[in-house]
Amino acid sequence: MTAESQPSAAALDGQLLGRLDRRRPGLLVGSLASGALALVFIYCWGYQIANGIGVTGINRPVFWGFYIINFVFWIGISHAGTLISAILRVTKAEWRRPVTRSAEAITLFALAIGGLFPLIHLGRVAIFYYMIPYPNSRMLWPNFRSPLVWDIAAITTYIIGSALYLFLPLIPDAAVMRDRAAAGLKKRFYAVLALGWRGTAQQWHSLEWGIRILAVVIIPVAVSVHTIVSWDFAMTQTPGWKSTIFGPYFVVGAIFSGIAVLMIAMALLRRGLALERFLTDRVFNNLGLLFVTMSLVWGYFTFAEHLTVWYSGDLFEKNVHHVLLHGDFAVPFWTMVVVNLVIPVAVLSFPRGRRPLPTALVGCGVLVGMWLERFLIVVPALSTPRLAYSIGDYMPSWVELGIMIGAVGVFACLYFTFTQLLPIVSVWEMREGWRHAGSGGESGQPSEAAPTSAAASPVPGGGAA
Amino acid sequence: MTAATQDPLVVEAVFERVEDVRAVVEAVLESGVAASQVEVRSPAPLEEGELPLPKPKSRVLLFALAGAVLGGLTAFGLAAGTALAYPLPTGGMSIVAGPPVGVVTYEGTALGLILMTVLRVLWEGGLLPGRGIRSGRGRASDLDHHVANGRLLLRIHGLSEEQAGRLRDLSRASAVEVG
């Protein structure tokens, strides 16, 4: 027991680990409150299963409604994690370290909820498995020509991929939790998650390879997922849907809403976990620039889509176009343009607008706007069919509203619970970051420096990774 | 659980800094202990060459590519083969169409790649259930909590009594704790 203890390293770790040890009643309250909201979700879905899909407001010709809108919306949100974590890992941006875990968790939970909506939407959810290919006594296989089956393939891949992509970097942290927990149920829980991780050189080496590969692969998967979601619409011949631009338009929209969630999450994390040293103003400035770029790209796509429709003079397309821009849907349409394009450009063009609070507020607006965008894709096209006799209307029922709001509760409940159980900031990746940043000694440990200055030194983006 | 740590033939020592570990490892290797007997547990991945130990090898990439091929073929078989195996009357419409097969194959390729990558990572790290832990490597230690708290754990396996004693003395100079 001779060691001169190194207060600096210990202090740095202590800060981080102390946060894990601390009881956080706010999270528990959050879990319970959102859990109550999740009950609304369960009740409404149960009510719908018991009484039939007719308890919704959907009808002929608007056969798809809130469920499909929310499906597309949540799948879009799920791009937050892929973005921050995969792209930033691939580009080795140092400031990713405190946010990767939380972004990956957003992806997984948003996907889990997004993936539920098509099931909620089914007329006979009890036999949803007819869509899955497996040998069966019905002697039937799914119709692979249907974009819905492509959806299943894509979303299955994406959800498994993002679950594993969240899980792999979590293994060493689960081991940290396991080794720090007192014997008992808690320790056993973490032991199961840690799978016997010890931190040997071989384990680290293999893990780094795995993370590197997954980070690269998850990006094309994410692109394909939202492209295929768009094909649910674009592969039809419904006026307002059949459009070659939908694939990239949806991908851009998803990334746009993903960044919006990210901006909100990062502003909250920065405050809640006192991460000002890592999520600096410069990070927000850079992300804000990316955000406003996506806003402009989104605006460009929207313009291109509507201009070509308007110019074509196609009767049926123009009917849909008309209700969107001047008709029943004009108010949501122009609201969308304002919150998705006008406000972001007006605020984020200025350095003062690219600070945490304004970007988060713009992010909230964009979330509303992107939800409206999906609403405006699904409903106007359906309510304006070719044969004018069938023109219809759509108003969601309380069941649909309950499920939509309840889904937010499910998401929040999952997220709060996750944050309570596991480190929301990746411990080992932070440690690795400190090693990279503490470039003074060969040791890599942030050796002599006082804890505060050592913590301040890892300048985001300035990593030597 | 603690059997390994009480085994006299395993020496464990906890260090605060990497250079202390390196000094001890260098001395240990000089004394005739093989590099394969040395195991270092760290709270974060170490840089290449920080320790005078052979670089671990990984075949994750190879398995990932194999997984991609496997997944792609499986998906292709599913999308194209099963439609032929269970032909339905389609009134002259093609039952196997190119683009859907392509889409499903694309996703299957990615899924196969992801699954094989993760499986291989777990396999190489000895993290899969039922994968035997060879020569005490990767076994739980009473000192693991030090690693969790950011220190480094050096374990040397398969020592003779005399070697073990010498190593303990050697480590004591710089170690936080010796087991």
Next chain:
Amino acid sequence: MTRWGMAIDLDRCTGCEACVVACAAENNIQTVGEEQAREGRAMHWLRIERYYEGEFPNVRTRFMPVLCQQCGAAPCEPVCPVYATYRNPEGLNAMVYSRCIGTRFCANNCPYTVRVFNWFDAEFPAPLDSQLNPDVSVRPGGVMEKCTFCVQRIQAGKDEAAQEDREVADGDIRTACQQSCPTKAITFGDLEDPDSGVSKWAESPRAFSLLGDLDTRPGVVYLSGSEWREPAE
């Protein structure tokens, strides 16, 4: 091979809706009631679309019976993930109710908006239950349905012909809408048989396909002598 087809002479149609009633009776179609119908959930497989021309009082009404067009290249078919709707060898867009999981994708992709959905389980309160057609299944809730060209009548006609050891003759099989039309505006038969009544109607210079430029190759042919060939905007 057979390709079942229908021809509807719009110049004969008076918009009396006898066909709509006959179709509902023949095919065990749910009566959803006033409230549901107002929400757009009426389940008629066949509807008479009304289009008005001119200004009051010089108004002219046109009627257009619209039912499943039994397309040769049906947009509804490829989008169904479970093969619940598919093209049968006799040119019908068949619905397999037991396979349907209710994604409603087919209905969205139908340019004629003729597919109807069972939003709730069907109820046939007495005495309606005693008039159910035993040859037609009652569809459960959550399932898509649409005009079948009275496939049960096609089957019965073929069975009868087989028992009498002969081919199905033109006019043997009559759909419920055809049977009930007081002006004989509807004819039904085999489009592959050049001598059948429906084939002759289809060759008329007045014949056209609804939304024909979509090239869905409908099995339903409309006849109209007026300039009006497509529904008004």
